[in-house]
Amino acid sequence: MSTTPPTITFHDGNTAPQLGLGVWQVEAARTADVVCSAIETGYRLIDTAAIYGNEAEVGQGIRQSGLRREELFVTTKLWNDMHGHENTQKAFKESLDKLQLDYVDLYLIHWPVPKIGQFVQSWEMLINLRNEGLIKSIGVCNFQPHHLQTLLDKTGVLPVLNQVELHPGFQQSELRHYHHDHAMQTQAWSPLGLGTLWDNPVLQRIAEKHGRTLAQIVLRWQVQLGNMVITKSNSPERQRENFDIFSFELSAQDMADIAALDQAGGRLGPDPELFRLPKAA
Template identity: 50%
Template sequence: MNPTVPDVTLNNGVQMPQLGFGVFQVPDPETTAAVAAALDAGYRSIDTAAIYGNEAGVGRALAESGIDREQLFVTTKVWNSDQGFDSTLRAFDTSLGKLGLDRLDLYLIHWPTPERELFVDTWRALGRLLDEGRVRAVGVSNFEPAHLERLIAETGLVPAVNQVELHPALQNRATVAANHRHGIVTEAWSPLAQGAVLGEASVTSIAARHDATPAQVVLRWHLQQGRVVIPKSVTPSRIAENFDVFGFELSADELAAIDALERDGRTGPHPVEFNAA
């Protein structure tokens, strides 16, 4: 991994970089260049998903980078329509083939889709992959406390990571508390609220104080609270800027000022929109 980026230790002892690069909504033809720029900037953790349609683009960038596989941390996710024990195993093989890898670092259930009653069987499939050594860690995405409780109660396997929408306007406190209670690392998607919080006066004033950008301040807010964060961009200068967040530290008062921005600020597609697939 890049020594610049601190690792978090997952509940099975695996080390995961705290800062990674996300490729949500990046078309496959653009993904290879974006991931290449991220790797050049120093990122070593890349987050994709089957539904993004760009696993092949990620795989091309990884193969062309020349970076040793042991220095990389690659995450992808099983999509709703592939949930179920056997279909999840097939979906994993498909994703691995597109990525051009023989092992994954982290595999997530993308959404719980409780109305389909398949997420526990899907979780058992992830447990199988973990036992077989085909993935180093398994986790979930967009799971609420009740979903976590059911997974753990019915299988005994605790997710290593729960990736949820989280940013200053939507802090998902109940889920974060449940994650903490079970020793699950919280990973923030849409960590910059798609730019919606970057013009807030408290953010811009803190940025000016530290000679930083508002985006760097918000990423620093996440990191100092122990979360894994995966900002996304296709612009090389922005990709590099989002990586340059280790040269300053926010005070307790500055963290509290950003905490105070919480409102009903969901920026991504709502679960009902995703679960329709």
């Protein structure tokens, strides 16, 4: 069994590692070192965002790593107060300048912000930037099926992925089915449930059975579902632990037991229909 992340192929033909490092809430002063240690561990996907305030330091960490640019997959995101054609173009170029890169592998609309009602205009600009070669692939975060359908109806172009809150307590099966039916990739943020799962007896039992940590069990569950996963840790030791999930496999019964943990009201983060400007993942 492989000990490195599988590669996911998007519907646009581009590829990405299934497992990546996220830097939400990583202090800017620590970000370059965190990115360097993750790359040393083996991570090749680095996920940041304009609102995180550490794009420049992500770029610094990439340069310090010594890896060739084409060996890395870099994601950043458009924040909610920069929707619309001109604002999106401006925000993207600011992110590119901070990263000091010639292109990003993936650019995402961070939230749909339907009350503003400009996510289609932003999407149109992402398509233009992709066509210019400044972005390899384009996607979204926190979009619901009707938001995704609106993009398809208005532009004929669907995101390669939708990065959403997804963990054992909130499994988003309806949304994942929409993604599957439209050849879109599901990518999980806060895949460990923001610390709410540590005392779950089902997960503890499965972890003991496999001689693994609870975090490793949940991350393994994510990748066996076929999800891409963004994990966050400042600790090199924890980064290595989170990365070491490809040398074991959960049984069908393990997967079924975790599936039973889903809760209709299990969302821990903001509601995409209501969320506008405050800082969030």
